[in-house]
Amino acid sequence: MNPYEIKELSPTGVLAEMGVEQGDLLLSINGRSVVDELDIRFLGGEEEILVEIQKPDGEIWELEIEKESDEPLGLHCDGGTLGIRRCRNNCVFCFIDQMPPGMRDTLYIKDDDERLSFLQGNYVTLTNLSEALKRRIVDYHIMPINISIHTTDPELRCKMLGNRFAGSILEDLAFFSEHHIQMNGQIVMCPGYNDGEALKKTLEDVMAFYPWLQSLSVVPVGLSSYREGLPALYPVDAQKAAETLDIIREAQDKMLAQYGVRFVFPSDEFFLLAGQDLPGEDYYGDFSQLENGVGMMTDFKAGLRDALAGRTPKSKGSHRFGIITGVLAKGFMEACAGAIEKVYPGADIGVLPIKNNHFGPSITVSGLVTGGDIVAQIPKENEIETYFIPENMVRYGTEDFLDDMTLGALSQALGAEVAIVPVRGDALAEAVAQRLIGG
Template sequence: MQYVHGEIFMNSNGLLITGVDRDSIADQLGIQPGDRLVAINDQPVRDILDYRFLCANEELVARVVTGDGEEWEIEIEKDYEEDLGLDFGEHSFGPTRRCRNRCLFCFVDQMAPGMRETLYIKDDDYRLSFWQGNFVTLTNVDEAELQRIIDQRLGPLYISVHTTNPDLRRRMLNNRHAGKIMDQLTRLAEAGIEMQTQVVLCPGINDGKELVRTIEDLSRLWPRVHSLAVVPVGITKFREGLFNLRPFNREEARAVVELIEDYQRKFLARWDYPFVYASDEFYVMAGKPIPPTENYGDFPQTENGVGLARLFLDEWELLKEDLPDRIEHNRTVTLVTGMSGEPFLRQVVEGLNQVAGLQVNLEVVKNTFFGETVTVTGLLTARDIIDSLQGKEIGDLLVLPTVMLRNGEDVFLDDLRVRDVSQQLRVPVAVVEGPRDLVEVALGIKQDTNW
């Protein structure tokens, strides 16, 4: 390794370095936090994706601008894909690409006023689609960026299609660039980029024959278009001045599920892979049982609410075989869920109540914050829970699923914390993730509570 000091060179481009790993290549070269990585092998470093892609080579020429404005050109020899040891912190991507659409069904537009600012941010950044699994529409992706996706193999991508009918997609997204989606997907598929896709289904708009067209069009790009999830439009009570939308009724939801199951049978016979999936919420709305495990392939879209119920029930079936006949000390537990979680959790509660000395109560909480048409558990607020349980006999412990909380934190959508629920209801609270957590907490094996 060697480096050459250059002239003073003021440049605000590149990535700001916030940390350097001890004894790393960068540390040995004297690179420090506050310096800026501008280019590698004469290619600009715009974000963490450029950095990772360009660093994969064994021979590099890196251009760094120090905190004092001095430019360094550094020649580096290293092992293939060995990292330089640089951290860019929150600056890894620079500004997030904002959404340019005005979708008829946008959930952000239906947010309650006065909530934290981050809940109103609309991102549509293909880089975050690759990095974090965010769904994007590709309406703000130009030719150069499409080529970058191909060159850097940025897959899988998670893409909100909604419809493959160009005119309808332009209307649904209120964006004149939205109609070229099939051209974009075809080009990415031909380049070998894997894609997971979704449709937010709106009754009377992109369902029926339009959904058939979308499934047929996207299935022609399999296996590069690896999956298609169909989820129902979410309607909150904060829609004043917005496009007139309504939720699916039971008959309509059953028709959607039956259409998708018909296609699954065809695709399973053709590819041994189901390809298209109705979300768990559609099965609840339709009053139909969750399909067997084989109908979910490799479970490609659990974070989109597809197949979580099946995974939950499969794990429960294994756990219930090892439940004790009784527990030593009598114990009463209350478990909270949203309306869509009731059919699955009811089975678990009934099984746990076969254990002598244990009483598990299921509290199904209606969403008064966003409106009762919002039934998913993850959109319940702390205030919904408190209001629903105030004055009721909760027992020894209140159990909440982790999906209600901000990722990695104990904060609800309304910014109250788990300890706020515990203090206002005057009961210990445990947060659980999955059936095993639930069983261990209910039996008293696991003692992880907020009080």
Template sequence: MVEIIGVDKGSIAEELELEVGDLLLSMNGQPVRDLLDYQIYVATEELLLEVRKKNGELWDLEFEKDLEDGLGIHLEHPAPVQCGNNCIFCFVHQLPPKMRSTLYVKDEDYRFSYLYGSYVTLTNIEESEIQRILDQRLSPLYVSVHTTAEDLRTRMLGRQGPAILPLLKRLCDGGIELHTQIVVCPGYNDGDELVRTITDLYALRPGILSLAIVPVGLTGYRERLPDLRPPTQREAVELLARVHEFQQEFLAESGSRFVYAADEFYLKAGTDFPPLEDYEDLAQVENGVGLIPLFRLEAADALAEAGALGSGTVSVITGESAFREIETFAQGLARRTGIELRVYAIRNDFFGGQVTVTGLLTGRDVVSQLMGKELGRCLMVPDVVLKEGEDVFLDDFTLPQLAEALGVSVCRVPTSPWGLLEALEALPSGQ
């Protein structure tokens, strides 16, 4: 059973007199264990609900609705199943101390993989959960494989789970589609091990839809952790060459390139990105695969639509890895709009190490590096650096605090070329 924590006005649930605090017990005779069950069972035209009212009464509610309609209820969200791994590259283990407690939570939950596209290793999965995935067709799922060599996988994850290849095959044979990833740790799962893993996973097509190759992320907080290092430029060049060979082979054989390297490898190698169409349906874009080629396309489209907006100066922050792309776009915007857009690459002193992505910037680093800088009419902060739905950085520094510290108007903007253009267009005239 799961508790109802909200009811929308004018919804089916309100007409049925469902209330906050009621418990949803079953739908069409199927027990409702969590939010996931509800989302699956609600997709039908005829429903029989068993509800325990908050006063203890048991109600059976039978009705019809359109297939795509929800009930207008909000249910308590399941707490994530905790990860029992001790991965040599775990980012949570590399966090600085004294951050908010939720950042130290290590989840490993197949339900979240289905609902939100989060990656899981499947090391903690039980037989009943595998059967649920198959029975409810929880597809696609996102699986961190890292290597198909069991001894090495156990060593890298710090825990032995079900043998990964038989488990992936069982899911694929059961009609479950998978997106997979390999976090490359030089000296562990690169070289011949990487070749073997790519080959093994490709053999499970079409069940496995895609494979992302991403570099290990390292902060400056790796005390008492295994020695790891990022790939060198030469290693990045060699890896990309091997990935491109696989892509051409797979494309000719199956019509899909299947395996894709993260943007960071191209930046590290100093080589050009493939054209956007080589990323096919951009299935791994949320994993940092194809973000820059996509940004370039959207930037060109936004510049084509941009017109004169006046004059003056505004500023925007970004991480070091994205600086060149943002700067190039900003120069184009200045020519089209007349507004100078100053781009500041913020060095990530808070996390240290090799962290250069925009999404992990903190408010205190922004303040310390922009203090005394000419920021113009306002400072634009990409929403990727802020907590979803809140104006709060990872270090709990807020946008109002940022504005006060720097003495400038601050606005949150979508992290895209269109977001920057629309933010410029929304600036009050005369500012």
């Protein structure tokens, strides 16, 4: 493994004050080789540390440092010296394999990196995790680890992941449980593979790892129109969604009786596909699987309700809004728009569901809507003054859609303001209020 090169460091940080400079190599901390950012974060957290640095001329410095435990070393090392651990699987449901051609290169990168699980919340299959890396997770007490389980049947998991080494998930869960490492799990449910009895068996198996396996989500497989040459898969329909909800409720009843928690949760899509009402807030506990679309609508509705509670109807003039969303959330967002209009009579809010022509009509979630589809489906000749889009429609930290259209380009194409709004009910209410009455 190549030494870690220091690309940036704070001029007021501990290392800079001791003469460390950009371009130096970080060899070790307390005698342990530095592999990546996790080593820096955890080894550098001690109050007394010995840092080994190699200067460009080959000179080795050993720096004895005393500091507060929460005081950073003041450096940023180039993660590119290690790179992302790429996925070695060939999953039958992989959405990256279903991406249309011509998109930016980074969208085709498949990672399966336990470091990103800790740092960014990504889910990992553990199939490329060596014993040394497993031990490092335990040594550093890195948690929670988010794990893509999918099924506990060894043969079926190898088939679904396209990897003959993927069958040891139960052993992996047992290892981390025995070492008290907290985990969250995910199942991408594919009809004909890990549904029905296979799902029942998986839930029965993983419940045994509670409380170290803290929660489990079940989400339906997403299928684009670009599946040529890929295994035949079928979308979750209303009947399959209802059947799956019954299986999950049965498992929840067992966990409630034994531990007082539901533990396993279906994503919101299952309720919508089955035509069933979304549960209330108490159902989701601490909303630990929110990022997987579990309880997102219930949380949104509760935030909107609280934001509007106690406000008397008022307006300063009128304003026409358009909420851009995916097809799946149309009815839900129309109900939210109606609630806002009751408090702000001057608000005229239309909901604009966008059919996903970019990935295919079976993709109905808002997070995969592209700028090009929005422009193609919303006529410029209308009286809408402000459009709202959820922040999951653009790449994190940017104003770029998946097709690289920018927020500014979309605003120009629509001839109106386009505003990014956090996926929270209170944020939507506030965005309306700011434009209608100044907050």
